[in-house]
Amino acid sequence: MGQDSRKPGGNETPSSPQPPIRDPPYAEYLYDIYRTRVMADQLPIVTTDPYLLEEQARKVMAKEVAATGDGRDAIPPRPAAFGYIAGGAGAGTTMAANRRALDSWALVPRMMRTGRRLPKTGTEGTEGTDAATAALRDLRVRLFGGPGRGPPVDLSSPVVMAPVGVQCAYHPDREVGVAAACAELGVPFSISTASSSSIEEIKASLDGTSVEDSAGSPSPAPWYQLYWPQDDTITASLLQRARAAGARVLLVTVDTFTIAWRPTDLDAGYLPFLTTNEGNAIGFNDPVFRKKLAESGEGEGEGEGEPTTPENSPLAAALGWTSEVFPRRGRPWSDIAILRKLWGDDGAILIKGIQHPDDALLARQHGADGVVVSNHGGRQVDGAVGSLEMLPEVVAAVREAEAREARETESIGAQPFTILFDSGIRTGSDIIKALCLGAQAVLVGRPVMYGLGIAGREGAKHTMAGLLADLDQTMNLIGCSSIADLGPHMLRKSGAPFKAAL
Ligand SMILES: Cc1cc2nc3c(=O)[nH]c(=O)nc-3n(C[C@H](O)[C@H](O)[C@H](O)COP(=O)(O)O)c2cc1C
Numbered sequence: 468m469g470q471d472s473r474k475p476g477g478n479e480t481p482s483s484p485q486p487p488i489r490d491p492p493y494a495e496y497l498y499d500i501y502r503t504r505v506m507a508d509q510l511p512i513v514t515t516d517p518y519l520l521e522e523q524a525r526k527v528m529a530k531e532v533a534a535t536g537d538g539r540d541a542i543p544p545r546p547a548a549f550g551y552i553a554g555g556a557g558a559g560t561t562m563a564a565n566r567r568a569l570d571s572w573a574l575v576p577r578m579m580r581t582g583r584r585l586p587k588t589g590t591e592g593t594e595g596t597d598a599a600t601a602a603l604r605d606l607r608v609r610l611f612g613g614p615g616r617g618p619p620v621d622l623s624s625p626v627v628m629a630p631v632g633v634q635c636a637y638h639p640d641r642e643v644g645v646a647a648a649c650a651e652l653g654v655p656f657s658i659s660t661a662s663s664s665s666i667e668e669i670k671a672s673l674d675g676t677s678v679e680d681s682a683g684s685p686s687p688a689p690w691y692q693l694y695w696p697q698d699d700t701i702t703a704s705l706l707q708r709a710r711a712a713g714a715r716v717l718l719v720t721v722d723t724f725t726i727a728w729r730p731t732d733l734d735a736g737y738l739p740f741l742t743t744n745e746g747n748a749i750g751f752n753d754p755v756f757r758k759k760l761a762e763s764g765e766g767e768g769e770g771e772g773e774p775t776t777p778e779n780s781p782l783a784a785a786l787g788w789t790s791e792v793f794p795r796r797g798r799p800w801s802d803i804a805i806l807r808k809l810w811g812d813d814g815a816i817l818i819k820g821i822q823h824p825d826d827a828l829l830a831r832q833h834g835a836d837g838v839v840v841s842n843h844g845g846r847q848v849d850g851a852v853g854s855l856e857m858l859p860e861v862v863a864a865v866r867e868a869e870a871r872e873a874r875e876t877e878s879i880g881a882q883p884f885t886i887l888f889d890s891g892i893r894t895g896s897d898i899i900k901a902l903c904l905g906a907q908a909v910l911v912g913r914p915v916m917y918g919l920g921i922a923g924r925e926g927a928k929h930t931m932a933g934l935l936a937d938l939d940q941t942m943n944l945i946g947c948s949s950i951a952d953l954g955p956h957m958l959r960k961s962g963a964p965f966k967a968a969l
Pocket of ligand 1: 552553631660661692841842891892911914916
């Protein structure tokens with residue numbers, strides 16, 4: 468399962484300091500909720516029940532939110548934006564398959580294993596006594612860091628905020644609020660190319676944030692997600708801006724070169740980029756796109772000879788931008804070389820939207836550093852396989868190829884290819900199952916967007932904090948004190964006979 472790559476300190480590359488083991492643990496949020504009830508008579512602002520979350524968002528987003536005394540404007544009802552989050556491709560069968568795939572596995576908890584000393588980490592302040600570490604889990608993971616790829620990327624937990632576009636439609640707190648909320652929890656925020664905040668605004672919202680742990684650790688750098696423009700000069704500009712914002716991980720989304728048949732949005736006539744001009748902020752702020760638009764002669768300048776701008780010709784600009792980033796046809800594998808050149812050797816490139824093991828192998832052959840096993844949350848292809856169903860096959864294909872190459876070249880210690888997972892993650896147990904099946908981290912999407920829609924930045928933070936608390940508490944309850952403890956031995960296929968290892 469290539470587990471060594473997941474063990475903190477298991478990587479040979481010299482590294483920058485790892486974040487400390489989370490203290491107080493993420494699980495403390497559970498007790499915070501009860502404390503708030505007792506001390507302030509307040510219940511959680513957003514439901515903690517993963518199955519009620521969507522319904523709560525549907526109800527809240529259908530109504531106007533009144534202006535508040537502290538100067539917040541009223542928020543109009545936004546049912547179409549709720550539909551944009553909740554909807555999927557076609558009849559929604561891939562969304563259902565995503566859940567079925569996760570539910571088809573069951574955790575097999577181990578008992579009386581707590582109180583074990585955490586693995587030696589070499590990080591100051593984490594090698595305490597058994598008593599000092601018994602209450603903590605080491606949820607840290609290390610990604611990348613292979614030869615020639617710069618230092619590894621260390622995370623406080625195996626959770627990354629998925630790239631999600633158009634966040635201003637769900638709540639005025641939009642990306643800048645969610646990014647800051649994630650940063651406070653030590654979770655990297657992925658900046659979508661379809662953001663309604665610019666890369667620079669998001670970077671500014673992260674400046675000055677730190678992780679709410681006892682060490683006040685610096686917050687993680689953002690990741691950048693690319694919807695790949697047709698024009699390489701625009702791509703170069705976007706990637707250069709992302710690097711300037713501190714991003715070292717590039718998610719290249721290859722399953723959404725055009726928007727799928729999505730009945731919820733079709734029935735509402737809602738395609739935010741065009742119908743409400745939302746989700747275009749990164750393009751509209753891009754100097755190279757603006758220059759190209761100005762030279763295009765599309766739209767109408769205010770006066771004679773005025774160049775076309777997103778400000779004076781929003782529809783022409785939206786059409787120009789969407790035709791760049793949703794060009795209706797994909798790229799060949801060989802084009803990854805273009806991105807490598809633009810992103811640099813010291814940055815990591817992950818191909819997002821992989822389901823077939825052969826596509827993972829192709830990504831590897833063409834120089835990517837990893838893949839995200841994802842079907843875009845069932846938003847692109849209806850009637851497709853559940854994402855988790857494909858994870859074990861992708862992991863096996865990649866790890867076998869790595870082992871074969873190592874034998875052939877008699878090399879050891881080559882950096883394993885990174886495999887992340889998303890589509891359907893709703894609970895701590897879901898995260899653990901994906902990790903047991905070989906994912907090194909997961910991306911979380913819809914739940915946090917429902918939290919945002921219900922209660923803005925605070926709602927998004929509550930939902931992410933709840934998921935991390937559930938993960939941490941469940942790790943404790945199944946007898947696992949670090950990510951390295953996880954593997955297929957902790958799972959059984961629901962209903963299948965379980966093989967004891969003792
Ligand atoms: C409303 C919405 C917008 C999304 N926008 C993007 C995007 O801009 N770029 C991208 O790569 N993925 C996007 N995704 C897909 C997510 O990154 C992720 O793959 C998906 O949410 C996982 O499914 P889940 O949320 O059901 O777990 C979006 C998902 C949703 C729900």
